[in-house]
Amino acid sequence: MSDAVAYYVITLLVYMGCNVMFVLGLNLQFGLANIINFSYYILVAVGGYFAGLVVLGPPQPVESGGTEYLFGWTLPWPLPVAVAGLAGAVLALLVGIIAVRRLRSDYLAVATLVVGDVAWLLTGNTTSVVNGWNGLTGIPQPLADTLNLPQLQYQWVYLGIVLGFALLSFLIMQRLTHSPFGRSLRAIRENEYTAAACGKDVFRLRMTAMVIGGAIAAVGGALFIEFIGTVQPSMWNVPETFVIFAALIVGGRGNNWGAVLGAILVPVGFLEGSRLLPQDWIDPNLIDPLRWIIIGSVLILVLYFRPQGIFPEPKRRFRKILRQLAVDEGPGRQIHRRTEELP
Amino acid sequence: MDLLLPTIGFGLVTASILALAAVGFTLQFSVTGVVNFAFGDLMTVGAYVAWLVNTGLHWNIWVGAVAGMLFLAATSVIMNRLLLQPFIRKRTDLFGLLIVTFAFGLIVENALQAIFGPNYQSYNYSPSSSVGFLDMTFTVNQLIIIALAVIVMLLVHGLLRYTKVGKAMRAMADDPALARACGIKVARITDLAWLISGALAGLAGFVLVLNTAAFAPSTGEGFLLVIVAAAVLGGVGRPYGAMAGALIVGLVTEVSATIIPAEDKSVAAFVILILVLLLRPQGIIAAARR
Numbered sequence: 269m270s271d272a273v274a275y276y277v278i279t280l281l282v283y284m285g286c287n288v289m290f291v292l293g294l295n296l297q298f299g300l301a302n303i304i305n306f307s308y309y310i311l312v313a314v315g316g317y318f319a320g321l322v323v324l325g326p327p328q329p330v331e332s333g334g335t336e337y338l339f340g341w342t343l344p345w346p347l348p349v350a351v352a353g354l355a356g357a358v359l360a361l362l363v364g365i366i367a368v369r370r371l372r373s374d375y376l377a378v379a380t381l382v383v384g385d386v387a388w389l390l391t392g393n394t395t396s397v398v399n400g401w402n403g404l405t406g407i408p409q410p411l412a413d414t415l416n417l418p419q420l421q422y423q424w425v426y427l428g429i430v431l432g433f434a435l436l437s438f439l440i441m442q443r444l445t446h447s448p449f450g451r452s453l454r455a456i457r458e459n460e461y462t463a464a465a466c467g468k469d470v471f472r473l474r475m476t477a478m479v480i481g482g483a484i485a486a487v488g489g490a491l492f493i494e495f496i497g498t499v500q501p502s503m504w505n506v507p508e509t510f511v512i513f514a515a516l517i518v519g520g521r522g523n524n525w526g527a528v529l530g531a532i533l534v535p536v537g538f539l540e541g542s543r544l545l546p547q548d549w550i551d552p553n554l555i556d557p558l559r560w561i562i563i564g565s566v567l568i569l570v571l572y573f574r575p576q577g578i579f580p581e582p583k584r585r586f587r588k589i590l591r592q593l594a595v596d597e598g599p600g601r602q603i604h605r606r607t608e609e610l611p
Numbered sequence: 612m613d614l615l616l617p618t619i620g621f622g623l624v625t626a627s628i629l630a631l632a633a634v635g636f637t638l639q640f641s642v643t644g645v646v647n648f649a650f651g652d653l654m655t656v657g658a659y660v661a662w663l664v665n666t667g668l669h670w671n672i673w674v675g676a677v678a679g680m681l682f683l684a685a686t687s688v689i690m691n692r693l694l695l696q697p698f699i700r701k702r703t704d705l706f707g708l709l710i711v712t713f714a715f716g717l718i719v720e721n722a723l724q725a726i727f728g729p730n731y732q733s734y735n736y737s738p739s740s741s742v743g744f745l746d747m748t749f750t751v752n753q754l755i756i757i758a759l760a761v762i763v764m765l766l767v768h769g770l771l772r773y774t775k776v777g778k779a780m781r782a783m784a785d786d787p788a789l790a791r792a793c794g795i796k797v798a799r800i801t802d803l804a805w806l807i808s809g810a811l812a813g814l815a816g817f818v819l820v821l822n823t824a825a826f827a828p829s830t831g832e833g834f835l836l837v838i839v840a841a842a843v844l845g846g847v848g849r850p851y852g853a854m855a856g857a858l859i860v861g862l863v864t865e866v867s868a869t870i871i872p873a874e875d876k877s878v879a880a881f882v883i884l885i886l887v888l889l890l891r892p893q894g895i896i897a898a899a900r901r
Contacts, residue, residue, distance in 0.1 A: 304706065366885065373706040374646045378839050379888045382881045385836055393874050510713065517710065553728065557721035564714035564721075571707055572697060 271420060278423045282495050283540055285430035287531040289437045289488030291515045292524060293481040296441060298513070299521040299581075300450060301477035302457040304376040305367045306509055307384030308485065313391075313504040314359045315352035315486025316493030320404040323348040323494070335399045345410035349433075349490045356486020357479045364478040368471060370460070384506065392501040403500025410494055430491050437484050441524045444480070453477055454522075507560070511535050514567045520577025529578055538563050618865045620747030626861025627760035628819050632834070633841040633853040634767055635811025639687075640842070641784040641849065642804035645695055646709045649716030651835030653809065654816030655723060657683050658826050661817045665734050672736050672821070680813035687809025688802050690715065716832065723828035731825040756818045763811070764854055770807075771850060780804060837864070837877060840884040859883070 290312055297303045321339040328335070343351070366379050392401045410429070415422060444450050452473050455463040464470050493499045511534060519530020538559060550558075570577070636650050647653075660682045661675030698711055741750045749757075771777040779800050782790040791797045819834060820826040841860040845852025860880045867879035 366889065369889070371888065373704075374709060375843065375888060377646070377706070377709055378836075378843055379885060382836055382840065382884055386878050386881045386885075389875060389878055393872060507717070510717065513710065514714075554725050557725040560721040561718050561725070564718040567714045568694070568711055571703065571711060572701070575701075575703065575707065 274420060275423065278427050280536060280540055281427055282430050282492075284532055284536045285427070285434040286488045286492040286495075287512075287515070287535040288434045288528050289484055289491075290512050290535075291519065291527040291531040292437050292441045293484035293488065294512050294516050295481075295521065295524060295527040296444065296477050296484070297481035299516060299523070299527070300445065300453040300457065301474045301481075303364075303367050303474060303478055304373050304380065305363060305478070306377050306380040306506070306513075307363055307367075307387065308512055309504045309506075309509040310363070310384050310387045311356045311360055311482045311485040312489035312492070312508075313499070315356045315489030316499040316504075317398050317404070318355040318486070319348040319352040319490035319493055320407045320499050321398065322351050323407060323410075324404065335402070335404075336396045337399050337404060338397055348410070348494070349487055352490030353483040353487045356482040356484075356489070359486075360479045360482020361475070363482075364475050368474045368478055381506065384509065388501055388505060398499075401501055403498060403503075405498045407493060407497045407499070409497070426495065430495070433487060433491055437488070438524060438528065441484075441527075445524060449473070449476070511539065511563065514563055517567060517577060518570045520579035520581060522581030523577070523579045526577050526579035526581075533578075534563065534566075538566070615866065615869070616747055618869055619862065620744075620749060622862035622865035623747075624749070624753045624756055624822060624861075625865055626858045627757045628815060628822060629838060629841045629861050630760045630854050630857035631763055631811055631818065632815035632838045633845075633857045634764065634850050635808040635815065636838055637842040637845070637853040638767065638780075638811075638850050639804045639808030642780050643691070643783075643801050644705070644787070645699075646705070646712065647808070648709060648713040648835065649690070649719060650808075650812055650838065651831035651833070652716040652719040652723075653683055653687065653812040653831070654819065654834065655826065655828060655831035656686065656719060657813030657816030658820040658830065659723060659727065659732075660813070661820070662732055662734060662826075665736070666732075669735075672734050675734075676814065676817040679817050680810040683809040683813035683816075684806045685809070687805040687812070691802065691805040716835075720828050720832055727828065729827060731827045733825045734820065752821050756822060759814070759818065763814070767807075767850055776800065776803060837880065840880055844884060844887055 290308075293311070294305075294308055297305055297308070321337055322341045322343045323345075324337070324339075325342050327337050363380065363383055366383060367376060369376070371379070391398060394400060395402075398404060409422070409426060411425075415425065417425065452463065452468050455466070456468060456470050456473060460470055515530035515534035516527055517530070518534055519528070520526025632650070632654065636647060640646055657679035660679040661672060664670050664675035664678045665672045694711065694715060695708065698708055703711070741748050742754060769777075771781060779790065779795045780803075782793065782795060783797065783800055787797065790800075815838075816831055820830070823830075837860060841856035842853045843856070844859055845854070845856030860883075863883060864876045864880045868876040871879065
């Protein structure tokens with residue numbers, strides 16, 4: 269493998285690892301807890317920004333050609349990732365105050381879109397916090413100095429770190445999905461009032477999903493930003509959120525395997541794969557619009573022909589339990605016993 | 612305070628453009644129950660059609676405006692019939708339909724970019740003279756925009772209040788199943804709602820560009836949230852609420868620009884929207900329903 273190909277493969281796989289984390293976080297929020305959060309990508313962005321802010325050195329004065337930003341603590345790795353996760357969790361809590369409310373889905377979509385837009389405008393228009401529209405640049409890669417490896421070898425190590433985090437997120441998500449917490453979330457999603465009547469604290473459970481999802485997204489964002497070394501508002505706007513939603517819907521919402529597949533197909537396959545097109549075969553100015561046209565069309569087709577996604581959420585578990593009950597006690601007895609207890 | 616009156620003037624113009632768009636958006640929503648997130652991009656299409664007629668065929672811009680309205684009225688009906696109705700027949704939920712219109716808007720915007728390129732375009736017309744009124748200064752075009760908005764609002768009011776079709780629309784907004792049971796031709800009224808919404812999107816896109824002079828494929832999409840803010844502020848699906856919402860959002864954005872940095876001016880309207888959604892999600896003018 270030549271160096272250029274190696275770099276390309278590494279970049280693609282790092283993109284994939286980070287996007288898997290983004291889609292998994294959204295799967296917890298939207299797939300399981302049914303929280304409509306169209307400002308999702310600001311959670312990714314806040315992770316990137318905080319990782320950048322604490323890993324960079326102190327800001328240099330603007331007069332001598334420096335830029336303005338907060339912190340600049342030069343923290344050692346993996347502290348920046350932890351800070352990023354915390355920042356994502358806190359921001360998710362704040363967004364959750366709006367997104368977890370019991371409002372109609374169209375109102376929630378509008379409200380969270382507006383939250384994202386306000387965050388985007390304020391970040392861009394304020395230079396003193398994260399250097400406005402120009403953003404942060406020169407964010408160093410973690411452990412590069414300590415490991416002291418040749419550049420290419422170091423990138424392989426970093427890829428390992430990213431894939432490790434992605435795998436960890438997947439295992440955490442699988443665990444959560446099959447835990448009582450995940451079951452409660454699905455119960456709330458299917459019928460909020462019944463779940464509440466069964467004693468589930470609907471608001472707290474959904475908010476927990478929101479916060480954990482936010483932390484996963486932000487950690488993914490931190491790893492992504494540390495890889496490309498820069499973060500600026502042009503990288504996170506409504507279309508980026510849309511891509512993550514598209515990935516989850518195409519892959520299969522509510523299914524972690526679907527989330528992984530969606531992350532590989534939509535952001536990596538369509539957004540990055542289209543870079544592989546031969547440049548003389550198509551006008552380079554057309555590639556970007558065509559990419560979005562294809563993503564939009566694929567999403568519409570999937571919603572029509574396979575609205576549950578490629579890997580639908582498994583639904584058979586409950587039937588299995590019922591059958592088990594039927595074998596244990598016979599079909600009618602349980603119900604019969606229940607009625608006897610009634611006053 | 613000497614800045615207040617001129618900014619109110621700007622606010623009135625912005626409010627007029629918004630009102631045209633928000634009423635179209637919300638009227639169609641109330642009748643059909645579909646949130647059309649492609650509305651902003653349809654507005655851009657209206658601006659492009661007017662531009663093509665104006666600079667390509669060298670016709671008067673007002674002819675272009677009418678062409679844009681007609682084109683979009685047709686496009687909206689076709690979009691309803693070919694794109695949305697199949698999903699509605701499959702009983703896709705509100706959120707699914709929202710994603711479909713969002714995706715459609717993305718396709719439209721990028722198709723425009725693929726065809727016309729990302730560059731800014733502008734209409735070809737001689738600049739209009741300006742008129743002073745109190746401390747407010749308007750160009751003649753801006754006065755026309757305000758007049759158009761007033762006329763359209765009166766027409767929408769008349770349609771909803773005094774015609775049989777308007778009555779059918781209100782019935783469908785209240786209870787689609789009951790409306791169908793009463794013999795209202797639901798499909799025809801739905802088409803009509805899309806037709807009106809499309810025509811208003813075309814008109815709104817045209818006047819938006821008439822006011823700001825330059826436009827690009829992303830112009831309408833950037834305006835979408837402000838329209839939706841106006842519609843939600845008045846209570847989604849209430850045309851009269853949308854008129855009031857447009858007035859509030861238009862005035863707030865322009866007047867707040869005298870206090871906060873001008874590039875943050877839409878933030879003020881958005882913050883009000885978020886507060887309204889948190890405290891009074893039925894909209895500020897939630898009339899008691901009969």
